[in-house]
Amino acid sequence: MQGTRHYAVVTGAASGIGREVALQLADVGWRLAVSDINTAGLEATAREVEARGAELVDATVVDVSDPDAVDAWAYRLAEAYGAAHTVHHVGGISIWGRVDTMPLEKWRSLIEINLMGTVHMVRAFVPAMMQAGPVPKAQRRKVGPRRLVCVSSSAGIIGLPWHAAYSASKGGVLAMCEVLRFDLAPYGIKVHAVAPGAVDTGLVHTIDIDGVDQANPRVRKARELFQGHAIPPARCAEIILKGVRKNKYLITTGGDIALARWAQVNAPSLYRGAMGGINRAFRWVAKDAML
Template sequence: MAPLLFITGASSGIGQAMAKRFYDAGYSLALVARRTAEIKSWADAQGLSVSRYQIYSADVADIHSIVAAGEACLQQQGVPDVVVANAGISIGMDTAVRSDLDVLQRTLATNNIGLAATFHPFVAPMQKRGSGRLVGIGSVAGIRGLPGHGAYCASKAAVIAYCESLRGELRASGVKVVTICPGYIDTPLTRQNRYSMPFLMSAQDFADRAFRAVDAGTSYRVIPWQMGVVATLLRALPNRLFDRALSGRPRKHRLDEV
């Protein structure tokens, strides 16, 4: 029986790239997104066998919605071997603007509550089976705060810390928690950025490296590795030097600028 991947945010970007990489490795797919028509069109274009995937409609920002999708997967396809909580949003914010507090709330609901809710239906069944991979998609942006990126950086820092906590909780169960922190990946999300993106890589290259990290059960991986070096150096910088280095850097588009 083919192993099973459950992945959110499968309607575009790295979600689709990861889904295809796992499919090519022999996995069946449980594809989750709000835009199910786009997933279907993509699956048809890729020539995916209809016997090897199912599509679930869910909004990860709605706990009931994403938990229901997970429960439907358990009933229809069984316990996944790998669950990837990939769905996320990235919008700039300015704390002085009242409406941007709503952006922060929405970002945390999607990137953090949604991640935990994605994992929730599968934790107990994986523990009972004694195996599985729960994969959280963080970001190098979660390693240090970037001006204008408060919502996104805070959410991705929380992803990293949450997955670390969960990894400790599940250590004795046979269930592995893998944290993947992408650098700059060429997707529709990053193409809106108005600043330089060092070590930009294709979604397909990212998916290949992420697959290998997940397959190995690696606890934490920055992709590409060069961004891991940069992030480590930035983390080591004293605050006064870090603040000076980031001074004047273009900020991420806010909601009313997108």
């Protein structure tokens, strides 16, 4: 991307998928504006971006659940550098829990950060991208069209156990992207919805499973099995960026999610059986670990 003045925005850049997306974009010469709520992690990513020879136009601590903070960041970037070429909104949190015990504030946190955080990013960055219009053909051959990339989750598609609140927040992101892919097309903006499966990020080690003792041996064993199935964040970022380059709308990071999505429509009995089995296994793991 060297030789252009376009820049990409990446949220959640302090760790996990967001960090890897930022670094892999840096490796191919993108100018970058990065954010996260984690100051130390963001500073480390910023240093690494510059160490790889990419231009870091901005690194700002931003809470995406705060619309004023997101608006101020987007306004400052647009004033200094013009409309963003690509927005990779990766930042989010994960909390699981039973609907009969999970506190309302945890539901609200998921909605405020995952869903409303995406709304805030769209409202803050997309209008300037719309106003800027399609990238000229000569430049588009080098950098592609303007893009909005939103990371949802496989939990926004399939019925994973104890994911009701998390799935509500991520399913809303998918539904919004489904509309925006058509609403923004006349402005030359491609929309990409990402539904990762199991990814071995920091969230795996810190995830809040409400009401469950995560030191319990069964829970620890289940976590180890999950990590064994999960792909590294770097591989997840590779899949995302490859899907974006190929103009793929829905980007999944594993064949299991694509198969589950297919089964929902084409083999509902198989899908119900598989999801029921996963739910029973989850209850067995949590049986002796309830707080």
